[in-house]
Each structure stands twice: as C-alpha cells, then as structure tokens.
Amino acid sequence: MMATMRCKAVAAAASMQATPPRDPALSGATAAPGRGDRVETAFSTQGVWTSRGLTRRHFINRFCAELFRACASLGLLMLALLLASICRDGMHWLDLQFLSSFPSRFVEKAGIKSALWGSCWLMGLTALFSIPVGVGAAVYLEEFAQPSKLNTFVEINIANLAGVPSIVYGMLGLAIFVRGLGFGRSVLAGAATMSLLILPFIIVASREALRTVPLSIRHAAYALGATPWQTVRGHVLPAALPGILTSIILGLSRAIGETAPLIMIGALTYVAFVPEGPLDAFTALPIQIFNWASRPQAAFHELAAAGIIVLLAALLSMNAVAVFIRYRFARKLKW
Amino acid sequence: MVKPQTVLETRNLTIRYGDSAAVIDVSLRIPAKTVTAIIGPSGCGKSTLLRALNRMNDLVSTVSVQGEALFHGKNLYASDVDPVELRQRIGMVFQKPNPFPKSIAKNISWAPLLNGYRGDVDELVEKSLRQAALWHEVKHKLNDSGLELSGGQQQRLCIARTLAMNPEVILLDEPCSALDPASTSRIEDLLVELAGRYTIVIVTHNMQQAARVSDYTAFLCDGRLVEFGPTDRVFTRPENSETEAYVTGKFG
Numbered sequence: 001m002m003a004t005m006r007c008k009a010v011a012a013a014a015s016m017q018a019t020p021p022r023d024p025a026l027s028g029a030t031a032a033p034g035r036g037d038r039v040e041t042a043f044s045t046q047g048v049w050t051s052r053g054l055t056r057r058h059f060i061n062r063f064c065a066e067l068f069r070a071c072a073s074l075g076l077l078m079l080a081l082l083l084a085s086i087c088r089d090g091m092h093w094l095d096l097q098f099l100s101s102f103p104s105r106f107v108e109k110a111g112i113k114s115a116l117w118g119s120c121w122l123m124g125l126t127a128l129f130s131i132p133v134g135v136g137a138a139v140y141l142e143e144f145a146q147p148s149k150l151n152t153f154v155e156i157n158i159a160n161l162a163g164v165p166s167i168v169y170g171m172l173g174l175a176i177f178v179r180g181l182g183f184g185r186s187v188l189a190g191a192a193t194m195s196l197l198i199l200p201f202i203i204v205a206s207r208e209a210l211r212t213v214p215l216s217i218r219h220a221a222y223a224l225g226a227t228p229w230q231t232v233r234g235h236v237l238p239a240a241l242p243g244i245l246t247s248i249i250l251g252l253s254r255a256i257g258e259t260a261p262l263i264m265i266g267a268l269t270y271v272a273f274v275p276e277g278p279l280d281a282f283t284a285l286p287i288q289i290f291n292w293a294s295r296p297q298a299a300f301h302e303l304a305a306a307g308i309i310v311l312l313a314a315l316l317s318m319n320a321v322a323v324f325i326r327y328r329f330a331r332k333l334k335w
Numbered sequence: 336m337v338k339p340q341t342v343l344e345t346r347n348l349t350i351r352y353g354d355s356a357a358v359i360d361v362s363l364r365i366p367a368k369t370v371t372a373i374i375g376p377s378g379c380g381k382s383t384l385l386r387a388l389n390r391m392n393d394l395v396s397t398v399s400v401q402g403e404a405l406f407h408g409k410n411l412y413a414s415d416v417d418p419v420e421l422r423q424r425i426g427m428v429f430q431k432p433n434p435f436p437k438s439i440a441k442n443i444s445w446a447p448l449l450n451g452y453r454g455d456v457d458e459l460v461e462k463s464l465r466q467a468a469l470w471h472e473v474k475h476k477l478n479d480s481g482l483e484l485s486g487g488q489q490q491r492l493c494i495a496r497t498l499a500m501n502p503e504v505i506l507l508d509e510p511c512s513a514l515d516p517a518s519t520s521r522i523e524d525l526l527v528e529l530a531g532r533y534t535i536v537i538v539t540h541n542m543q544q545a546a547r548v549s550d551y552t553a554f555l556c557d558g559r560l561v562e563f564g565p566t567d568r569v570f571t572r573p574e575n576s577e578t579e580a581y582v583t584g585k586f587g
C-alpha cells in the first residue's frame with residue numbers, strides 16, 4: 001500500500017542515496033593520469049581538471065581589461081575635447097544680452113531669446129501630449145491588456161518604433177500635422193511631431209518601471225476587493241512613479257536636442273518674436289544653432305557654440321534631475 | 336451538538352493550468368467559524384485550491400475551472416458573481432508578507448475607504464491592529480512605513496488589513512513559512528482567537544501547526560483530496576494509509 005504513493009519526495013530521497021557523492025580529493029589523488037603538458041600548481045592533482053595555460057589566460061584577461069579601459073577613456077577624452085573647444089569658442093558670448101536678444105544680422109546684437117522660448121513652448125506642449133498618452137499606453141499594456149495576437153503585435157511595433165530615424169517622424173509630422181490637420185508650421189505641429197517621436201521610448205521605459213513593482217502588491221490589493229484600476233491608481237503607479245518620471249525626463253531631453261524633424265516640418269530659422277500661442281510659428285535651440293553654424297562668418301560659429309552651451313546645460317540639468325529622482329527613490333523603496 | 340453551517344463548499348472541483356490539472360475532483364465542505372487546515376506535500380495543489388475560493392486564480396490566464404465552488408450555496412464561478420465583491424467578503428493573507436509601501440495606518444484604511452467605509456478611520460485602524468495583536472507594538476508609529484516592520488509584524492499587519500474589511504472568511508496561504516518560530520506562534524495564537532468570529536482556511540505544510548490551530552483538516556496529495564475530517568481524528572485515527580504516512584512524517 002505504501003508502494004502506491006506517488007509523491008515526489010520519496011523518489012527524491014531514494015535517488016539521493018543511490019549515488020553517494022564522490023570526494024574529489026580522494027579519487028583524484030590516485031587516478032591522476034600522467035599528461036605531458038600538465039602545469040603543477042597548488043591544485044593540479046584533481047582528476048580531469050588541469051591548470052593548462054593558466055598564465056596565458058591571466059594574460060588575456062589583463063590585456064582585455066586594458067583594451068576596454070582604453071576604449072572607455074577614448075570616449076571620455078573626445079567628449080572632454082569637444083566640450084573644451086565649444087567652451088573656448090562660445091563662453092565669451094554667453095551673457096544676459098545673448099539670452100534676451102532676438103537673432104540679428106549683427107553678431108554683437110544677436111541672441112537666442114526666440115529660440116529659447118520656442119524650445120520652452122515645444123517642451124511644454126510635448127510634455128502635455130506625450131506624458132498622458134505614453135503613461136496611459138504603458139499602463140494599459142502592462143496592467144490591463146490580456147495576452148492576444150493583436151497585443152503582441154502592438155507591443156513589438158512600439159519597441160520597433162523607438163528605433164525609427166527621426167527624419168521619418170518629421171515627414172509624418174509634415175504630412176499629418178502641418179498639412180493634414182492644418183496646424184501649419186506652428187509650435188503645435190512641432191510638439192505633436194516630437195510627441196510621436198518620444199512616445200515609443202516613454203512607453204517602453206514606463207512599462208519597465210511598472211514591471212519592477214512586485215506582483216505581490218497587486219495581489220494584496222485584489223485580495224482586499226480592489227478593482228484593477230484602483231490597484232494601479234493606489235499602489236502600482238505610485239510605486240513606479242520614480243521610474244516613470246525618469247523615463248519622461250529622458251524622453252523630453254531627447255526631444256529638446258532633435259533637429260531633423262523640426263527642419264522637416266519647416267520650423268523657421270529666423271524668428272524675431274516669441275510664440276504667443278500654440279499656432280504661432282517658432283524656432284528652437286537646435287535650429288538656431290544649425291542656422292548660425294551654417295553661416296560663413298566665423299563669429300557666427302562662436303554664437304553657435306554659445307547656443308550649444310545653453311542647450312547642453314538644459315540637457316545636463318534634465319538628466320541630473322532624472323538621476324536624482326532615481327537615486328532618491330531607489331533608496332527609499334526596498335521590497 | 337448543532338451541526339455547523341457550511342460556508343464554503345467545493346463540488347467535484349477540478350482546476351487546470353493549461354492542460355495539467357493541479358486540483359482534481361475535490362469535494363469538501365468548510366464549516367462556519369472554524370479553522371480548516373489544508374495540508375499536503377508541496378506542489379500538491381493546496382494554494383491552487385485555496386485561491387479558487389476567492390477567485391484569485393482568475394489572475395492567471397491559463398487557469399480553467401470545472402465543477403463548483405459554493406459560497407453560502409451560491410456558485411462563485413457563476414456569471415453574475417463579481418470577483419471584486421467576493422474578495423471583500425473573503426479575504427486572503429499570502430505566504431510572503433506583502434504590506435503596501437505606505438504607512439501602517441494607510442495599509443489598513445486603504446481598502447475600507449475604497450469600499451465606502453464612512454466610520455471613524457482612526458478607530459478602525461486601532462480596532463484592526465488590536466484584533467491582529469499588533470496594536471501595542473506599533474501604536475506610536477502608525478505613520479511609519481509598513482515595510483519597516485519585522486517579517487512577523489508585517490504578516491500581522493497583513494492580517495489586520497484583511498480584518499479591517501470585516502470579511503466573513505479569511506484564507507491564509509502558508510502565512511508562517513517565511514517567519515521565525517516566535518512570530519509563528521504569535522500568529523497561531525491569533526488564529527485560534529479569531530476562529531470564533533471568522534471562518535478561517537489555512538494552508539500549511541507544517542503538521543504541528545495544523546494540529547495546533549485547526550478544527551478540521553483536509554489532506555491533499557497530487558491534486559486529490561485524500562482525507563477530510565475533524566483534525567484530532569485525522570491525526571490520531573486516519574482512515575487512509577497515505578494520510579497516516581504523511582501525518583506521522585514518513586514522507587512529504
């Protein structure tokens with residue numbers, strides 16, 4: 001009657017006893033075959049294990065480590081050189097007058113006021129469009145969507161969209177927003193295009209953040225009689241918020257530097273006013289920089305360098321905020 | 336003695352994950368205001384059976400259910416049963432303590448407020464914590480995060496959180512398996528105390544625990560219900576030889 005029992009524990013216990021573990025020290029000491037190329041080291045008597053070529057392997061290891069260190073240094077060095085040369089060219093143009101003047105034919109009077117405000121408008125509207133749509137899509141895909149062929153298709157394509165060249169988004173924006181919907185060459189059309197561009201990134205990264213929230217939290221909420229939305233609203237979103245914020249900031253910091261799609265949808269290169277509404281024409285920092293850099297006079301190249309410094313400062317501070325959020329909340333939340 | 340009223344019942348319940356059955360043809364009646372233990376070797380379907388009773392299995396997309404699970408005679412899997420409403424009346428405590436990453440007070444008040452509790456929140460928090468024998472340890476730090484408590488305290492917080500919903504049934508899935516012996520015995524005492532007011536179903540792989548806290552014991556092996564009856568009879572005079580082997584520690 002005991003034999004009818006088919007529970008795994010019995011079998012497991014039996015198989016443990018069937019093959020007593022071999023002691024390598026015992027079996028190895030007597031059964032070491034004499035092989036010519038054996039290197040004698042402290043552990044070299046253990047059966048089939050040889051220490052052949054150990055010196056060589058250590059050498060390769062060190063070589064690779066040094067090689068990769070060189071690669072890393074090269075990248076940093078180039079970045080430092082670039083920064084140094086830009087600062088040398090542009091730093092002396094950087095003052096309040098530069099920030100608060102409109103572009104001009106005269107180098108001394110030229111500034112980035114319209115580009116700065118244009119970029120602010122662009123970022124504001126892009127955030128307004130891409131945050132709700134991006135986070136909403138991520139929440140749907142991660143928390144509500146049942147596995148189905150259609151959903152898998154959507155998921156794969158969103159991931160692929162993140163790799164589409166930005167000029168393609170520019171063409172799309174030109175066709176849909178500028179012409180199709182009749183937004184014209186407005187900051188609204190620019191922001192809509194930028195939103196399309198960064199949405200895939202925000203969706204993918206936000207889903208990643210939602211996925212780090214343990215399943216057990218959702219189970220706890222469900223078991224208390226919460227609906228899926230109450231669960232997401234009350235626990236999952238708050239816990240994933242730092243990661244989602246980080247992905248939004250990184251997405252926006254990509255948008256602030258993008259040039260190609262803006263050129264494509266026809267952002268103007270000379271704008272001597274600040275946009276006052278979403279349907280106004282605009283220019284943006286990268287466009288202004290591009291414009292100055294493509295002029296023949298060297299003095300304008302220095303202005304471009306000054307513009308780049310402003311753009312880099314904006315970018316770096318956005319990234320700093322993202323790093324701060326991640327660091328701050330990662331320490332607070334230990335599951 | 337009056338025959339106890341049946342609260343939960345399964346009839347020929349079979350639960351599959353995809354094609355493989357985890358619970359096979361289980362029929363059992365769980366009496367009101369008692370502690371029923373489900374024991375058996377690991378992987379035999381205890382958790383699956385337990386999760387069927389408040390439809391937490393719904394969350395696994397591959398699950399299919401055959402047969403019936405009844406709550407007060409009403410099939411839980413009928414199309415007009417709302418699992419959200421059901422889970423307000425049948426609470427659950429999990430194997431690994433899973434407090435919300437929120438304050439102790441919010442851990443308790445979140446679900447009642449969501450479900451339209453209009454009474455005094457502080458009172459509810461205190462009452463629930465007292466019931467879960469946690470009040471004296473945390474009364475000075477109700478605004479601290481639930482995650483800062485010890486494992487045993489976290490598990491009692493999870494029980495308090497469940498009690499705050501004033502459920503009829505509490506399901507516990509190996510609630511002590513992640514805890515030290517001292518915390519375990521505190522929770523066992525707590526369960527015995529709560530038994531008069533709630534119907535409790537506890538999954539455990541610990542035979543001593545089943546013997547200590549439960550009135551009825553169900554023994555599951557390979558998805559089948561091998562034996563079900565009053566705990567003292569199952570442990571002293573088991574009818575089935577497999578049960579005997581298991582409860583005397585010969586396998587499992």
Ligand SMILES: Nc1ncnc2c1ncn2[C@@H]1O[C@H](COP(=O)(O)OP(=O)(O)O)[C@@H](O)[C@H]1O
Pocket residue numbers: 352357375376377378379380381382383384395397
């Ligand atoms: N989500 C799941 N998907 C597929 N199979 C599962 C899942 N959960 C459990 N199982 C399987 O169902 C069987 C019973 O599991 P479970 O109910 O967790 O057992 P127990 O709680 O008694 O250890 C096991 O063979 C397990 O592998």
Ligand SMILES: [Mg+2]
Pocket residue numbers: 381382383508509
């Ligand atoms: Mg289990």
